Amino acid sequence: MAETTTTKKTIVVFSGEMDKILAAFVIANGAAAMGDDVTMFFTFWGLNVLRVDASAHVAKTPLERAFGWMMPRGADHLRTSHFNLAGAGPHLMGHMMKRHHVDPIHSMIETAREQGIKMIACTMSMDVMGIHREELIDGLEYAGVATYLGEADEANVNLFI
Amino acid sequence: MAETTTTKKTIVVFSGEMDKILAAFVIANGAAAMGDDVTMFFTFWGLNVLRVDASAHVAKTPLERAFGWMMPRGADHLRTSHFNLAGAGPHLMGHMMKRHHVDPIHSMIETAREQGIKMIACTMSMDVMGIHREELIDGLEYAGVATYLGEADEANVNLFI
Amino acid sequence: MAETTTTKKTIVVFSGEMDKILAAFVIANGAAAMGDDVTMFFTFWGLNVLRVDASAHVAKTPLERAFGWMMPRGADHLRTSHFNLAGAGPHLMGHMMKRHHVDPIHSMIETAREQGIKMIACTMSMDVMGIHREELIDGLEYAGVATYLGEADEANVNLFI
Incomplete structure (x- = not known):
């Protein structure tokens, strides 16, 4: 009877600058707090926010x-x-x-996890950037563009940041 | 009976560069001219386009x-x-x-106002950037991410610029 | 009876950097491969990816x-x-x-064409950037923001890259 309305949101997190990452997590966490399903798809420079601080022991090309x-x-x-x-x-x-009680970004990532936001690392850009799974934080999914598109098809708001 | 289709548009104006601001207002004013409701949500560097030229007398930290x-x-x-x-x-x-009869950006802002485009300044980024209301042009609304998400949920096209 | 769901996608290709162009074509070609209609609307710096390599003989202002x-x-x-x-x-x-078998961008453009992706060059930004049709590759459509908005209204995913 009632209109079935999806309120799922997806965000492609392409950029890795602090200000854009802040915008991405504020929108994502805000939507999750309002009850929406949220998927963040981290590609290219956006992957850097998911890197662990310590040097991972990974065999890499020069x-x-x-x-x-x-x-x-x-x-x-x-x-x-x-x-x-x-x-x-x-x-x-x-x-x-x-000063204005805005959480630091590492806390926003924690909040995103606690709220069940799906965080996907784009495997193709990991290849192109030479980033290995061992270098990234726990709790991520790994997938490519087909998965992203499937998520986006279920959502009513899809942003590229 | 008929499919009810929203044609509302939202644009997050995150970037403050002239070329991106031009793109944002061309899309926003174009949509409004075609009869769509349009909401522009100005965050971070995008707030700069809304600053008044004259120096506002505001008490600021260094x-x-x-x-x-x-x-x-x-x-x-x-x-x-x-x-x-x-x-x-x-x-x-x-x-x-x-030369090609494209309006300058300050005229596009005027047109946006005349067409009833809702222009919202993001209060969280105003805090983070140290921008006060007295420094911004008249006719804005002030709100945060929850308001943006509510607007986006009503729209069929949502862009992040 | 069944819910009619559009799966059309539009991408505004505003940026001209290699990494963003790569992201745009990966998403566009991925969606087309999954059976979606896709429209790419090239504006501003994004037009540069469509330029032919050879110097076109066009009368230009200095x-x-x-x-x-x-x-x-x-x-x-x-x-x-x-x-x-x-x-x-x-x-x-x-x-x-x-090394990771990702097609170079000129091949991705070919694939986009073969898959029937509609590639539109924004005439207003061509004017502002001083780019003439003779300088761009074949097979493009030429249009403005109204056409873009019409395409976006038919789509369920609209990105600005």
Whole structure:
């Protein structure tokens, strides 16, 4: 009788800058808190937020190693998309977040997990970026574009960030 | 009997570069001209396009003052995302827009208002960026992610720019 | 009786960086392979991926010529959004793509065409960027925002990349 309305949300997290990651998790956690199913699909630079801080012991090609060295290692090491200023930007943004009681990004990831948000790491971009599973946090699913599209087909809001 | 189809549109305006802001307003104003309800949700760098040009007399912390000084002040002071070239890029783009009868961005904002587009400033990013209401143009609504999600749930096209 | 569900997808391809273009075509070709109608709407920097490599003989203003000279000329000359490193980034990414059997972008464009993906070049941004039809690859449609919005209204997933 009633209109069946999906309220599922998907977010492709392509960008890895602190400000965009913040936006992605605020939307994702907000939707989950309102009762929506949420799927986050991490690709390319967005994968960096899922990296563990400690150096993982993984056999890598020199090229993969170079890429891995250049890219930020996890939620506490992201850059801002503007005014990064050699790390001052993220520090200042973190300061403003704390002052206004906005959770730091590593806490937002925890909240996302606790709320049952499905976090998928894109296997194709892991290949292209030389990122191995051992380098990423626990609790992720691993899949490709077909899985993303299946999730998006079930959702009513699909964002690319 | 007939399929009820929403044609509402929402756009998260996260980016503040002239070219992305242009794209956002062209889509928003185009949709409104075709009869759609449109909501624009301005967050982070996107807030800069809503800043009034004149210096507002607001009590700010030194950090907020520094952020405010670095960021562009309104629609006529935006940078381009590529080839900004110390301001030459926006100037050239403005020249090309004029030549091809594309409205300047401050006119597009006026058109958006006249067409009844709902423009919401994200209060959480205002906090994080140190932007106060007195610094923004009139006619805005102020709200957070829950309001955005409510709007998006009513829409059939939701973009993140 | 049965719920009629559109599975059409649209992607606004605004960005012109190699990594974002790769994401756009992976999603577009993936959706087409799964039987969806797909429309890609190329605007601003995204138009550069459609440029033909050879210099087209077009009468241009000096300004258009300067813009054209600065912007990448086609799928094989794109930059990466991070770590471009004077061209080393795209080269390394291409190397990793090849190693993991990910098609190069010019092949993905071919696949998109073969799968019947509708590729539209945004005429307003062509004007603003000084790009002429003679400079773009064959098989494109030319249209503006109203056409994009019409396509988006028929789709269930609409991304802005």
